Amino acid sequence: MWLQMRILTNSATNTQSIGETTLSAHTIAVALPVPLKRNFHYLSDSAVSPGCRVRVPFSNRELIGTVVEDNSTPHSGELKAIIEIIDEAPFANQRWWQLINFTASYYLAPIGEVISSALPKNLRDGRPLSNYRADWFQLTDVNAVAKGVQQQRCLDALRSGPMEWSQLREAKVTRATLKRLLELELVAEYDHLGAETPCRLTQSPPEPNAEQLAAITAITQSTGFSSWLIDGITGSGKTEVYLRSIEHCLAQGQQALVLVPEIALTPQTLERFSARFATRIAVLHSGLARGARCEDWVSAADGLARIIIGTRSAIFAPIPKLGLIVVDEEHDLSYKQQDGFHYSARDLAIVRAKHAQCPVILGSATPSLESLANAERGAYQRLELSARAGGASSPSVELVDIRQASRDTGLTMAALDSISSCLARGEQALVFINRRGYSPALMCQHCGWIADCPACTRHFTVHQRHQQLVCHHCDVVEPVTHRCPQCFSQQLDRVGEGTERIEERLIQLFPDTPTIRIDRDTTRSAQQLAENLELVNNGQPCILVGTQMLAKGHHFERVTLVVVLDIDSGLYAADFRAPERTGQLLTQVMGRAGRAELAGQVLVQTSLPDHPLLQSLLSQPYRIYASMLLAERQRFGQPPFSAAALLRADHPHQHQVDQCLSLARNFCANAVQHGVLQCQGPMPAPLAMRNGRQRGQLWFFASHRNKLHSAMQALDELLTNSKLVGGLRWSIDIDPQDSN
Ligand SMILES: Nc1ncnc2c1ncn2[C@@H]1O[C@H](COP(=O)(O)OP(=O)(O)OP(=O)(O)O)[C@@H](O)[C@H]1O
Ligand SMILES: [Zn+2]
Structure with a gap:
């Protein structure tokens, strides 16, 4: 049988494209970005190295895939020919494939999807890598003399070594001059791939203190794979330890990967790193323009970028000369991917370092219980930084009982007085409230009706500026109603406070001082965030209002007062991880106060001043608080003292969700009976309906990770092959971090 195939005009391979002819000698296995856990087979005229991208026909469209194997045994049936080979050579090395394969198998994900997220x-989309490689130039003859000042300027610039076009432009060379010199053959294109990018120190670093020095020495003297947990209080100078370790890594001619939890932290990190090192630094996160991101990605893959700073998915960047991985704020939830396949970039960092036989540093002032347990059992080596660097002292902390205090828009008089005096001293204050929007509910004074999202089991949040009711769970937006739909009263109250409302009130109370709000609504663009941070960093008195975005890693020298408005919800939460999260958040936000010479002060407003968790958190270092939580987890056999997985399912109808979860539960019944697995559920998710879909879940625990993993693999296969009702979505989350 002959298949009708596209005739190609610009195929790099000259594929004859006439279906399953015997002319094509190679059967290649290709990973495609589709949710199927298998490779697809095609024919190719010429050999294609594994690791090259190809364009292939797939049902009635074209897809870009990555070759996994050449001359593999065909799957079954008749094979179609590939359309185009995109890469001449693989874009990544074997070790990268090792990481991709590990990820696919550990997180039960289709390999094509893992490659896609990398x-x-x-x-x-299949654009060639060469589009994102800069052109480099070099002298053909070091003694060459040119005509005219312009040409001479170009030759002089190139005397120090090959340069990229952008560097030449900075040296005031024009395109026309360069073109002329290329014609004269005084300058030639330079093949920069495989060449060393120079790297030099541009700043004399501060003298490390004793603890920093001990950490730096331990890390830089280690050989091969080693994993380090830097448990250093806020402001203790962890970054200095990273910088010195990176310096050592660069001196060996290697590349360093630095992960940060939030896009918002990349500018600060980039600034600190580029102040220290004159070398090529790649930045990888989703907030960048597409072209720029590709350029940086390719420069990492080519080994040219010596430092790669990025958020979660940067863990998958090809880095051929990887010599060090740093995971800053390692406890942060954002390292765990919540949609698609649920990987943890922090955990993969350990795996990747093992493959690369290099050190990995996890750093935090509030390490995750997982990492602390790993340090305790000797899997990680713990390094402690117990004092603030550079002479700063830890802030004083005071609880303000809101049950007895009168409040103005959620702010107690004690808080307002402290803000006034902070500003009067010419310093900056930070007000933390982990809730964006104006108020978390719109309620009728008469009948008690509350505006709820029609698609979720949650209240709408009022966003005053845009006069909108927004669901923070499904992003449904409705205009603010002015009349109760139940009793027609026009007396609707905005109940409670969010960042927008606090901002509004602070502007009224302190009209002469800028109030800067930092939350997801005010920082949609990186530009806007940069401008806001710039305002803070110029040091003028100001009030910052923000969510947890502000609590992460920022170093604001002139913030001396931190006011915490709503920590209580975290103390009430039922999730077994809530005490850990609350402790981390509070410790981190408090840690923004008094980070330089000026002393810091923290006010925590609460209606639960005697809550044991709050008491224990504030009366002792986080480390001791954490060891108390660890003891409790151990007592209940919860992670990290057991391995966990979470099956989630959702569908518009509850019984379909129940059916899927029961199927899973029954499937595992045997393992449960034999004590290999523990099962909890089926139960509704904490957010039981989202976007009109009922959500249920089933928890699995096991004392052995391997046993849990094989059970989940089998379950994954079962569900994949079961004829589940159309529209049912399910996923298995290995090592879940979020119970929602
Ligand atoms: N040895 C040192 N001598 C003087 N100043 C130092 C030293 N080490 C670090 N610093 C300074 O101390 C400040 C705090 O350091 P850094 O931001 O690295 O803290 P951190 O441990 O990362 O804190 P956090 O966990 O709160 O983000 C910075 O301004 C840094 O330049
Ligand atoms: Zn909703």
Whole structure:
């Protein structure tokens, strides 16, 4: 049988494209970005190295895939020919494949999807890597003399070594001059791949204190794989330890990967790193323009970028000369991917370092219980930084009982007085409230009706500026109603406070001082965030209002007062991880106060001043608080003292969800009976309905990770092959971090 195939005009391979002919000698296995856990087979005229992208026909469209194997045994049936080979050579090495394969198998994900999340959009779309490689130039003859000042300027610039076009432009060379010199053959293109990018120190670093020095020495003297947990209080100078370790890594001619939890932290990190090192630094996160992100990704893959700073998905960047991985704020939830396949970039950092036989540093002032347990059992080596660096002292902390205090828009008089005096001293204050929007509910004074999202089991949040009711769970937006739909009263109250309302009130109370709000609504663009941070960093008195975005890693020298408005919800939460999260958040936000010479003060407003968790958190270092939580987890056999997985399912109808979860539960019944697995559920998710879909879940625990993993693999296969009702979505989350 002959298949009708597209005739190609610009195929790099000259594929004859006539279906399953015997002319094509190679059967290649290709990973495609589809949710199927298998490879797809195609024919190719010429050999294609594994690791090259190809364009292939797939049902009635074209997809970009990555070759996994050449001359593999065909799957079954008749094979179609590939359309185009995109890469001449693989874009990544064997170790990268090791990481991708590990990820796919550990997180039960299709390999094509893992590769997809590793590639930036334009490369996923099949654009050639060469589009994102800069042109480099060099002298053909070091003694060459040119005509005219312009040409001479170019030759002089190149005397120190090959340069990229952008560097030449900075040296005031024009395109026309360069073109002329290329014609004269005084300058030639330079093949920069495989060449060393120079790297030099541009700043004399501060003298490390004794603890920093001990950490730096331990890390830089280690050989091969080693994993380090830097448990250093806020402001203790963890970054200095990273910088010195990176310096050592660069001196060996290697590349360093630095993960940060939030896009918002990349500018600060980039600034500190580029102040220290004159070398090529790649930045990888989703807030960048597509082209720029590809350029940086390719420069990492080519080994040219010596430092790679990025958020979660940067863990998948090809880095051929990887010599060090740093995971800053390792406890942060954002390292765990919540949609698609649920990988943890922090955990993969350990795996990747093992493959690369290099050190990995996890750093935090509030390490996760997982990492603390790993340090305790000797899997990680713990390094402690117990004092603030550079002479700063820890802030004083005071609880303000809101049950007895009168409040103005959620702010007690004690808080307002402290803000006034802070500003009067010419310093900056930070007000933390982990809730964006104006108020978390719109309620009728008469009948008690509350505006709820029609698609979720949650209240709408009022956003005053845009006069909108917004659901923070499904992003449904409705205009603010002015009349109760139940009793027609026009007396609707905005109940409670969010960042927008606090901002509004602070502007009224302190009209002469800028109030800067930092939350997801005010920082949609990186530009806007940068401008806001710039305002803070110029040191003028100001009030910062923000969510947890502000609590993470920022170093604001002139913030001396931190006011915490709503920590209580975290103390009430039922999730077994809530005490850990609350402790981390509070410790981190308090840690923004008094980080330089000026002393810091923290006010925590609460209606639960005697709550044992709060008491224990504030009366002793986080480390001791954490060891108390660890003891409790151990007592109940919860992670990290057991391995966990979470099956989630959702569908518009509850009984379909129940059916899927019961199927899973029954499937595991045997393992449960034999004590290999523990099962909890089926139960509704904490957010039981989202976007009109009922959500249920089933928890699995096991004392052995391997046993849990094989059970989940089998379950995954079962569900994949079961004829589940159309529209049912399910996923298995290995090592879940979020119970929602
Ligand atoms: N040895 C040192 N001598 C003087 N100053 C130092 C030293 N080490 C670090 N610093 C300074 O101390 C400040 C705090 O350091 P850094 O931001 O690295 O803290 P951190 O441990 O990362 O804190 P956090 O966990 O709160 O983000 C910075 O301004 C840094 O330049
Ligand atoms: Zn909703």
